[in-house]
Amino acid sequence: MKLSKKHMWVLVALLVFAVIVALPLPAALTPQGQVALAVMVMAVTLWVSEAVPYIVSSIMIVGIGAVAMGLSPTSDGLYGTKQALREFLAGLATPSLALVAGGLFIAVAMEETGLHKRLAFMILDRIGTKPRDLVLGLILVSAAMALFVPSATARSGALIPVVTGMIAALQPKKGSKLEALLLIVTVLSISIWCFGIKTSAAQNQVALSFISASYGVEISWLQWLIYGGPLALLVSVALYFIAPLLLPVDASEYRSDPALMRSELEALGPVTVREKKLIVYSLALLGLWATEKLIHPIDSTTVTLFIFMLMLLPKIGIMDWQAVETGTSWGTLLTFAIGISLGTILLNTGAASWLSEQTLGAMGVESLSPLVVTLLLSVVSVLIHLGFASATSLASVFIPIVIGVVELMPISATTAIGIIIIQAFVVSFGFILPVNTPQNMLAFATGGFTARDLLKIGLPLTLIALAIIGVLAGSYWQWVGLL
Incomplete structure (x- = not known):
């Protein structure tokens, strides 16, 4: 054979x-x-x-x-x-595995409620539909998603379908590089904000686990932001300037209607109760992450799992365990743990x-x-x-x-x-x-x-x-x- x-x-x-x-x-x-x-x-x-x-x-x-x-x-x-x-x-x-797991679970909540779509179209509606405006909008969407979804893979899985749908609505002409530009900017900005925010990527937790084991030092969410945020911001600025230059697109190559994103946003309908709950939980999670070691002693992993627990409870929750079970990449978690x-x-x-x-x-x-x-x-x-x-x-x-x-x-x-x-x-x-x-x-x-x-x-x-x-x-x- x-x-x-x-x-x-x-x-x-x-x-x-x-x-x-x-x-x-x-x-x-x-x-x-x-x-x-x-x-x-x-x-x-x-x-x-x-x-x-x-x-x-x-x-x-x-x-x-x-x-x-x-x-x-x-x-x-x-x-x-x-x-x-x-x-x-x-x-x-390890606590790092629990944080990654919690991040994947919260990403399921984003998918279940469709809040990621609303967030993307809200930002793009306010930015505009010119090529450089679209690039800026997608960078901002990726940065915003990184604050609330602690998994680069989950963010890409949520955003790429939104971007492809957006591209279809823009109706680019044959031969236009619009699709290439927007997809590449999306994934590169997702990677950029992996190092800007502590809770945005599994590899950060790997490094932090080794630092903790070797030096007994814990890096807070805010400390990481102080160190990595400026790097992510500067690299994002570089992406904003070089991407439209290296893959040039003219507004005449697609349907650059300023009202386009507004129509996409209106098609989603009014904000649902589950979306409102997820917004509250996400803001609470972000606030607790940012104030770790400042006004409370609770670590990022425990905070994430506690908020996730609330999302599963009757009445105040937004999803059931079956959704988590089917929407989570368990193989990713095992691979992370063995790494x-x-x-x-x-x-x-x-x-x-x-x-x-x-x-x-x-x-x-x-x-x-x-x-x-x-x-x-x-x-x-x-x-x-x-x-x-x-x-x-x-x-x-x-x-x-x-x-x-x-x-x-x-x-x-x-x-x-x-x-x-x-x-x-x-x-x-x-x-x-x-x-x-x-x-x-x-x-x-x-x-x-x-x-x-x-x-x-x-x-x-x-x-x-x-x-x-x-x-x-x-x-x-x-x-x-x-x-």
Whole structure:
């Protein structure tokens, strides 16, 4: 039987795992660390090749990793499969997983009530229908949605159908780049606001879990906004200016009727009771997130789950559990949890530190300034991201390596945490290829733009974003105490 390309990649991943485990143990690495590195390389191979679905790769990570680590030697005998399995499933018991789950559940509420459509058309109605106005409107919609929907995938799933419906209503002429422009701006602005708001993306929670485990420090919602908000705002401004220039569209190429969005909004009818309830819950959630550590001690995860609980209660609720059960991507949650587990194992076994010392450490990072190391790591992250289809998976592997790098440097814990947070921002720079993020792939699947269209905007935007990081790292982030 002839093996398919995907089957071949699975065999390659397993072979690479076996080879790394069979190699002589380096002097500075434990047997458990060697297994952790082997599992990491296997996982990266599966993720980059997309040989199997992410949920299947997660199950492979747990099954193969737990057996291999359990049978690895210690000074007292074998490590034990029960202990190894406990570590590979540890991500299922993290507050970060609960926050991501709560975010996906609230996204279901947006879908159930249709509030996302009303929000989009309200903003666009006030902005206008000229090409640059539409770009600004979609950026604002993405930013607003990021405040209330803590999942980039959920936001894209909600917004892309709205945008495609809007494009159909605009009736672009054949050959117009309007569809490409609007879809690309939508997904890129979704990615941009992933690093602007703490609760807007799963990869942020991955990084925060590792920071908490390594340094015992919790970053509040407002602190993250102070650090990441200006970066997201500046990159959004860059997108606003370069997108219409690189994919030019004239208002004569489509139905640019100022009353168009108003008609779409009126077609939705009056605001429903469920929408009003969701607005109240969303504003309460945002207020509690923003005032964490300022006027109350309740963390973001607990706040999210509490508000979600209210949404399910009789009378005051807005949906039932069946809607949540059918509308939630449970595989996404398991993949997220296993990613946290893998990263934690890389840290706890010393594998991340060893790998950092053998790679970036060999370049003499301990003698470089925090600014130079920040830029160097940012470039490395962008290059690695070209092969990843998930920022969450990238964060699971890359952030532990970053922690290993900063541990080599003679810097304070505050500066070290700052470098890690900035790299958590860069993990969301999936601007270049359709396969870089789920939102890119969802939009690309509509057929509204080509990979070249995305590259034409995404590559310059990435370079501008890296330049902005350099400027902020040398000024603003030092002023606010991040670096």
